[in-house]
Amino acid sequence: MQESLAPRGGTLAPRAWVVWSLAAVTVALVSDNPVYRGLVALVALNVLLVSLPPGRRLGTLGVTVLVAAALAALINVLASHTGANALVRLPAGLPLVGGPLTLESLAFGGALGLGLVAALLAVAPLALVLEPHDVVDAMPASLERTGVAVATSLNLVSGFGRTFTEVRDAQRMRGWKPGGLRSWNEVLVPTVLTAIEDSVRLAEAMEARAFGAGRRTSYAAPSFRRLDAVVVVAALSAAALFVGLRLAGAPMDWYPYPTLSLPPVHPLLVVGCLGLALPAVVGRPE
Amino acid sequence: MRRRALFLPAALLAALASVAPVAPTVPACAAAGSNHAALVVEHGDGSVVTRCVAFAADAISGEELLNVSGVAWSSQTFGGFGDAVCALDTEPAHYVDCPGKDRYWAVFVARGGGAWQLASVGISTLMLHGGDAAGFRYVPASGVPDAPVSPVGVCAAAPAQTPRQSVAASAATANAATASTATAPPIALRTPVAANPTSAAAAATAALALSPVTDSIVAATAPPGPRVPAPSPSGDPDPGLLLAAGVGGGLAGLAVLRFLSGRRSRR
Numbered sequence: 238m239q240e241s242l243a244p245r246g247g248t249l250a251p252r253a254w255v256v257w258s259l260a261a262v263t264v265a266l267v268s269d270n271p272v273y274r275g276l277v278a279l280v281a282l283n284v285l286l287v288s289l290p291p292g293r294r295l296g297t298l299g300v301t302v303l304v305a306a307a308l309a310a311l312i313n314v315l316a317s318h319t320g321a322n323a324l325v326r327l328p329a330g331l332p333l334v335g336g337p338l339t340l341e342s343l344a345f346g347g348a349l350g351l352g353l354v355a356a357l358l359a360v361a362p363l364a365l366v367l368e369p370h371d372v373v374d375a376m377p378a379s380l381e382r383t384g385v386a387v388a389t390s391l392n393l394v395s396g397f398g399r400t401f402t403e404v405r406d407a408q409r410m411r412g413w414k415p416g417g418l419r420s421w422n423e424v425l426v427p428t429v430l431t432a433i434e435d436s437v438r439l440a441e442a443m444e445a446r447a448f449g450a451g452r453r454t455s456y457a458a459p460s461f462r463r464l465d466a467v468v469v470v471a472a473l474s475a476a477a478l479f480v481g482l483r484l485a486g487a488p489m490d491w492y493p494y495p496t497l498s499l500p501p502v503h504p505l506l507v508v509g510c511l512g513l514a515l516p517a518v519v520g521r522p523e
Numbered sequence: 524m525r526r527r528a529l530f531l532p533a534a535l536l537a538a539l540a541s542v543a544p545v546a547p548t549v550p551a552c553a554a555a556g557s558n559h560a561a562l563v564v565e566h567g568d569g570s571v572v573t574r575c576v577a578f579a580a581d582a583i584s585g586e587e588l589l590n591v592s593g594v595a596w597s598s599q600t601f602g603g604f605g606d607a608v609c610a611l612d613t614e615p616a617h618y619v620d621c622p623g624k625d626r627y628w629a630v631f632v633a634r635g636g637g638a639w640q641l642a643s644v645g646i647s648t649l650m651l652h653g654g655d656a657a658g659f660r661y662v663p664a665s666g667v668p669d670a671p672v673s674p675v676g677v678c679a680a681a682p683a684q685t686p687r688q689s690v691a692a693s694a695a696t697a698n699a700a701t702a703s704t705a706t707a708p709p710i711a712l713r714t715p716v717a718a719n720p721t722s723a724a725a726a727a728t729a730a731l732a733l734s735p736v737t738d739s740i741v742a743a744t745a746p747p748g749p750r751v752p753a754p755s756p757s758g759d760p761d762p763g764l765l766l767a768a769g770v771g772g773g774l775a776g777l778a779v780l781r782f783l784s785g786r787r788s789r790r
Contacts, residue, residue, distance in 0.1 A: 272767045279774035286781040319622070321666055488644040492601060494622070496629065496668055498643040502763030507770055514774070 248519050249288075251375035253465035254362050257284075260472035261359035261513050267479045268489035270500045271348040274355045276510040281358035283517040288366045298365065302357045306350030313346025314338050321496045341493040348491065362516075374455060381453060389443075393436060400431045468515045475512040482506065558583075558653030561633075561677035562592050566614050567626060567661040571671070575678035585630070585646030585657050598646065605645020614661055622664075629668035631658035639670035 249257075265277040285295060320339025329335045363372050369388055376384040404427045413423055482503070483489060491500035560583060562574040574592040576583070586606060589596050595613070598606035599621040608628040609621035622628070630646060631639040633656040642649050642657075651657055656674035 272764070272771075276767060276771055276774070279771055279778060282778045283774055283781065286778060286785065319624075321664060321668070323665065486648065488605075488648045488650075490605075490648075491643065492645070496641060498641050499761065499764060501643055502761055502767045504763045504766050507763060507767045511770060517777075 248464065249468060249516055250461045250465045251367050251371040252461060253468050254367055255372065255375045256469045257472045257513070257516060258360050258363055260476040262356050263476040264479050264510065264513065265352060265355035265359055267483050269348055269352065270489055270491045270502070271351050272500050272502050273489070273506060273510060274348065274351040276507065277513065278351060278355040278358050280510060280514045280517070281355065281361065283514060285358065285361055285365065287517045288362060290366065293365050295365070298357070298361055302354045305353045305357065309350035309353055310343060310346035313349060314343045317342040317345070319494050341497050344493045344497055374453070378452065382449070385448070389439065393432065396435055397428070397432050400435070401428045404428045404431065464519060468519070471512040471515045475509040478509040479506065559678040560588055560651040560653070561656035561674040562588055562594070563656060563658040563671045563674050563677060564594060564612055565658070565660040565671035566612070572612055573677045582650045582652050585649035585651060588651060588657055589646065601645060605648035607645055608659060611659055611661070624664060626661055626663055628659050629662045631660070631670050632656070633658065633674050636675065641668065
């Protein structure tokens with residue numbers, strides 16, 4: 238018999254977190270307006286700061302999103318030479334980057350980066366607030382096995398990186414030095430073999446724990462309370478508002494070319510973004 | 524796309540059926556619609572083409588305004604931004620890049636008889652209501668584009684000029700359109716432009732060859748679009764933008780406070 242315990246993801250049930258994240262990503266990506274993307278990023282940051290469990294930090298995530306945003310802006314500035322206001326002119330002979338670097342392309346790159354930041358912060362609670370098994374449990378029954386497969390695959394990515402570092406360090410201790418492309422065979426081949434071995438071991442462990450024998454069970458069934466329902470309804474309303482206005486052809490997007498201009502902002506959509514802030518208001522229990 | 528497919532034959536039918544002289548005292552397109560929007564096209568050499576478009580619907584898109592005006596044009600779609608004007612009224616006669624690297628068509632909008640403001644959305648997304656005006660000026664790619672000549676008087680002065688043409692753009696209202704003319708200049712309707720720039724340029728050139736350059740009144744019935752406050756890139760501050768700035772500032776302040784209090788509690 239299952240017990241009903243308080244939700245592990247702060248005050249919200251894992252399913253509420255999953256719906257909230259999906260809605261926030263939808264709002265962030267349904268238009269390329271930097272105002273809405275910035276608001277979603279700020280809302281998600283507030284939600285994370287309130288809901289982050291003790292012992293978890295935002296440092297790595299912060300560095301990741303800032304690097305991603307800076308790269309997006311940089312690539313757009315260097316590759317796109319359209320725009321009325323040139324900041325710098327690189328020699329035209331330079332392949333790809335040659336030509337004027339414009340304020341407009343910098344602004345558009347910034348908007349792209351802001352979209353990345355908003356989307357990453359929106360899905361961050363699934364990794365930082367919830368445990369991996371909470372996310373798997375929050376999936377609908379039909380997607381449970383897919384969720385496990387995806388989670389396992391993502392886990393192998395970090396495992397591959399760890400193995401690469403270990404093998405490289407071990408080879409260095411044996412006198413290996415990185416030279417040409419061929420020299421990396423001595424690191425890559427053992428890394429791939431170890432990754433395959435790890436995958437086989439993981440599959441055997443999952444089979445030993447009766448993976449695939451039936452629906453995954455758990456000791457405690459996370460409860461879905463009225464508060465979770467309110468958060469879900471608010472998040473879905475925000476996403477529906479954005480998608481609905483997009484389908485109706487309302488001007489939501491922003492395009493700074495050829496001359497920079499302020500993005501169009503609809504007050505109703507600003508309120509819609511605020512609907513995503515409900516988890517921050519709910520807070521985290523002590 | 525389906526709307527455009529319906530729109531073009533309807534406009535063609537109406538154009539063929541309803542070209543006639545216009546009474547000088549009554550707005551020529553009054554029967555086709557109570558709302559009027561002005562179109563101002565200023566070429567690179569300074570020559571100006573104006574049109575007054577009447578429409579029965581609440582609003583008309585910039586794309587529909589151009590289609591009904593009879594001024595030939597071609598465009599390229601830029602995702603959610605909408606369509607950007609590549610060529611307008613034979614300028615440029617040929618193009619490869621859109622917008623052009625040296626010169627391009629800057630799009631302006633004047634709301635309710637106000638001053639020109641640079642449009643921040645494409646013409647397919649730009650919505651015009653009665654009394655609004657859309658302006659196009661062929662400007663150099665560098666620097667802030669100058670606005671075209673004022674739209675004041677375009678819709679008021681046009682009925683007194685002859686000859687005129689009137690184009691009703693709805694099959695449903697084609698018979699109701701009252702205007703006709705004895706001297707019917709060739710009418711250039713927009714040719715849909717493919718994504719391929721080469722074929723787009725060819726199509727544009729074909730369409731532009733038919734373009735008349737005369738002041739006229741044209742009429743249309745346009746489907747109503749979603750009423751969203753128009754952006755104001757310059758001039759009066761956009762209330763939505765002000766609200767977003769306030770909300771964003773508040774959220775940023777809260778995030779900083781929470782971050783600092785979290786650090787303090789960890790110590």
